[in-house]
Amino acid sequence: MKGLMRYLAAVLAVLCLMGAAVLAVFCCVTTERFALEVGETRMLRDLQQQRIDQAAAEMTERWQLSPELLTPWTQDAARLQSLAAVAWWGDIWSDAEADLAMPSWLTPQQEAELVAAIRADEGFIALTQETQRRAIARDEVAYAIDVAVCEAVTPLRRSVTEMLLTAAQEVVPLPMIRQAALIGAGVLTVLAVLLMLLAHRAAGSIFMAAGLMQAALSVPVILLDIPGMLAQLSNIAVLQGQNALACLGILWYGAAAAMLVLGLLIIGVKKAIGRDEE
Amino acid sequence: MQDRHPLLCTLALCAPLAALMAAGIYLAGPTVKNAIFAALKLVVIR
Known part of the structure; x- marks a missing residue:
C-alpha cells in the first residue's frame, strides 16, 4: 500500500513538472521576443x-x-x-x-x-x-x-481575432492570464518537489520520466501537422507556423533535455554517495 | 527501486502517462484535428 502511494505521488510529480513546462512555454509565447x-x-x-x-x-x-x-x-x-x-x-x-x-x-x-x-x-x-x-x-x-x-x-481575420481577445479580456485581463500562468508554473514546480519528498528517493527517475514524457508529448503535436493544415490556407501563415513551432521546439526539447540530465545527475550522485558509504 | 534499477523505475513512471497519451491520440485524435482545422479556417485568411 505504501509502495502504491509512493508510486502515485511520483506519477503526480511527473505530471506537475510537465504542467509547469506547458505553463512556462505559454508565458514564452506571450512575449514580444516570440x-x-x-x-x-x-x-x-x-x-x-x-x-x-x-x-x-x-x-x-x-x-x-x-x-x-x-x-x-x-x-x-x-x-x-x-x-x-x-x-x-x-x-x-x-x-x-x-x-x-x-x-x-x-x-x-x-x-x-x-x-x-x-x-x-x-x-x-x-x-x-x-x-x-x-x-x-x-x-x-x-x-x-x-x-x-x-x-x-x-x-x-482581424474581426475574429479582436472578438476572441476581447472576449478573453472580459473574463480575465490578458496580462493577468500571463501572470497566472507564471505563478501556476512556480506552484506546480513546488508541488512536484513536495511530491518527490513523498515519493521517497525517486527524484532522479521522476525528473527523467518528466523529461522523456515531455519529449513524447511532442508526438501528438507532430501528428496534428499544423503546418500542413496552414499550407491549405495561406503560404505566409505556414512559414509563420513553422517558425513558431521551431522556436517552441527549441524551448520544449531544451527543457526536456535539462530534466533528463538533472535526473541522470541525481541518480549518478546518489550512486556515488552510496558507493562511498559502502 | 530507483537506486537499483533507475531505468526500470523511470519506465514504470512513464508507462501510465504514455498509455494515456496513446489512448488520447487513438480516441480523440481525429476529432481534435478536425476541430483545430475548423478553428484555423475561421481565423486564417486564405
Missing part, C-alpha cells in the same frame, strides 16, 4: 513584401495610377508593419489598457494624404468621374492598401 521569432526570417519578409507589391501593382493597373504613386506607401511595409505587430503582441499581454485591435498600416492622416495623392493623379482623373473619385480613392485604393499590408503581415 512574436519576433515568428516573423523574423528573410524568406517570410520577402514573401510578405511581394504580396503587398502585387496588390499595389493590381490597383495601379486597375485605376490607371502613375507607376510610382503607391510606392511611398508600400515601400518596406512588410518590415515596418511586422515590427508594429510584434509590439502590439507584447503590449496586449503586458498592459491591461492596451488596444486589442491589431495595428493598422496607415494612420488616418496618412490615409488622407494618400487619398489626396490618388485624386490628383492624371491617369486616375482620366478614368473616373468627378463624383466618384473620393469614394474610389478612399475605399478601393487607400483602404485596400491598408488591408493588403495587414493581411500580408498577419494573415488572420
Whole structure:
C-alpha cells in the first residue's frame, strides 16, 4: 500500500513538472521576443513584401495610377508593419489598457494624404468621374492598401481575432492570464518537489520520466501537422507556423533535455554517495 | 527501486502517462484535428 502511494505521488510529480513546462512555454509565447521569432526570417519578409507589391501593382493597373504613386506607401511595409505587430503582441499581454485591435498600416492622416495623392493623379482623373473619385480613392485604393499590408503581415481575420481577445479580456485581463500562468508554473514546480519528498528517493527517475514524457508529448503535436493544415490556407501563415513551432521546439526539447540530465545527475550522485558509504 | 534499477523505475513512471497519451491520440485524435482545422479556417485568411 505504501509502495502504491509512493508510486502515485511520483506519477503526480511527473505530471506537475510537465504542467509547469506547458505553463512556462505559454508565458514564452506571450512575449514580444516570440512574436519576433515568428516573423523574423528573410524568406517570410520577402514573401510578405511581394504580396503587398502585387496588390499595389493590381490597383495601379486597375485605376490607371502613375507607376510610382503607391510606392511611398508600400515601400518596406512588410518590415515596418511586422515590427508594429510584434509590439502590439507584447503590449496586449503586458498592459491591461492596451488596444486589442491589431495595428493598422496607415494612420488616418496618412490615409488622407494618400487619398489626396490618388485624386490628383492624371491617369486616375482620366478614368473616373468627378463624383466618384473620393469614394474610389478612399475605399478601393487607400483602404485596400491598408488591408493588403495587414493581411500580408498577419494573415488572420482581424474581426475574429479582436472578438476572441476581447472576449478573453472580459473574463480575465490578458496580462493577468500571463501572470497566472507564471505563478501556476512556480506552484506546480513546488508541488512536484513536495511530491518527490513523498515519493521517497525517486527524484532522479521522476525528473527523467518528466523529461522523456515531455519529449513524447511532442508526438501528438507532430501528428496534428499544423503546418500542413496552414499550407491549405495561406503560404505566409505556414512559414509563420513553422517558425513558431521551431522556436517552441527549441524551448520544449531544451527543457526536456535539462530534466533528463538533472535526473541522470541525481541518480549518478546518489550512486556515488552510496558507493562511498559502502 | 530507483537506486537499483533507475531505468526500470523511470519506465514504470512513464508507462501510465504514455498509455494515456496513446489512448488520447487513438480516441480523440481525429476529432481534435478536425476541430483545430475548423478553428484555423475561421481565423486564417486564405
